[in-house]
Amino acid sequence: MDEQEKDRIREEFEASRSKGAEQQQAQQAQAPQQEGPAEGCVIKNVIGVVSGKGGVGKSLVTGILARELSRRGAKVGILDADVTGPSIPKMFGMSGCHAYAQDNLLVPLETKGGIKVMSANLVLENEDDPVLWRGPVVAGAIKQFWGQCAWGELDYLLVDMPPGTSDVALTVFQSLPVEGVVIVSSPQDLVQMVVGKAVKMANMMDVPVLGLVENMAYVTCPHCAEKIFPYGPSRLQETADHFDLVALGQLPIDPVLAAACDAGSFEQSVPDGLLPEAVQTVIQVAELTAALAGRDA
Numbered sequence: 001m002d003e004q005e006k007d008r009i010r011e012e013f014e015a016s017r018s019k020g021a022e023q024q025q026a027q028q029a030q031a032p033q034q035e036g037p038a039e040g041c042v043i044k045n046v047i048g049v050v051s052g053k054g055g056v057g058k059s060l061v062t063g064i065l066a067r068e069l070s071r072r073g074a075k076v077g078i079l080d081a082d083v084t085g086p087s088i089p090k091m092f093g094m095s096g097c098h099a100y101a102q103d104n105l106l107v108p109l110e111t112k113g114g115i116k117v118m119s120a121n122l123v124l125e126n127e128d129d130p131v132l133w134r135g136p137v138v139a140g141a142i143k144q145f146w147g148q149c150a151w152g153e154l155d156y157l158l159v160d161m162p163p164g165t166s167d168v169a170l171t172v173f174q175s176l177p178v179e180g181v182v183i184v185s186s187p188q189d190l191v192q193m194v195v196g197k198a199v200k201m202a203n204m205m206d207v208p209v210l211g212l213v214e215n216m217a218y219v220t221c222p223h224c225a226e227k228i229f230p231y232g233p234s235r236l237q238e239t240a241d242h243f244d245l246v247a248l249g250q251l252p253i254d255p256v257l258a259a260a261c262d263a264g265s266f267e268q269s270v271p272d273g274l275l276p277e278a279v280q281t282v283i284q285v286a287e288l289t290a291a292l293a294g295r296d297a
């Protein structure tokens, strides 16, 4: 190999190395930086509640987890990241209420039981207004609800995720330090394996799946308390096994619960002790995270 040939190879090597470095820099610039909560806020654990598609009871499960954790003495917040279809404020009797800003931070509203809530509905002038925001605006709102919100000190921030596997859902995973997600599914979705979409999304984003909840699994007969399975026998365990997940419990179709969500009296009306396995799993994850970080749970 003559000197000229050596120079050519050296130049090519240098060129490809600097191109690689440029590409790496560009990728780093594109990846959204995960920012912490606002100054002075301490949020110990962030847990997401997701579903493969909308309307399966994600907000209901978020509400149950929040109330159960709060009932056990934890400081709990709910970030309603379901920006285009927010249901949390209505469930907790906050219809028509508005969040205000103080020192450049949004101040979350508190439920009667002390759960802090931030939602698009609390910043819209009229809660019936449709949210006709494009993806980046929705993503910006979620980031603001996380990083520019006066959450104070929280043991748990539960994130009611946007339904399905849209880019907005990905933004939440990229912007917030979500420790794990609970997947909510309806009986029909278990049959159609819609759950798989949520599992894949979590895997792609490297977020652990804490387990699977089946909502609207059965109806309890008001006369004899027999459980009736209108969609056929439950596929919860089978689906959980298929995706190597933990089955975290079932909820019945409960007209009392539906009415309470509509009337805004969810927090007062929901029975105690629902979804015990799911609640216990969230607590265990928090304890594990605290132990790994060398701090109190």
Ligand SMILES: Nc1ncnc2c1ncn2[C@@H]1O[C@H](COP(=O)(O)OP(=O)(O)OP(=O)(O)O)[C@@H](O)[C@H]1O
Pocket: 051, 053, 054, 055, 056, 057, 058, 059, 060, 061, 082, 085, 087, 163, 215, 216, 251, 252, 253, 254, 255, 257, 258, 259, 261, 262
């Ligand atoms: N187990 C249940 N029994 C009775 N009604 C229920 C039950 N689960 C959910 N619902 C009702 O179904 C509707 C949708 O529930 P919810 O808002 O929790 O679903 P979601 O998955 O969060 O929906 P979206 O994707 O639109 O945000 C609500 O009116 C709620 O009250």
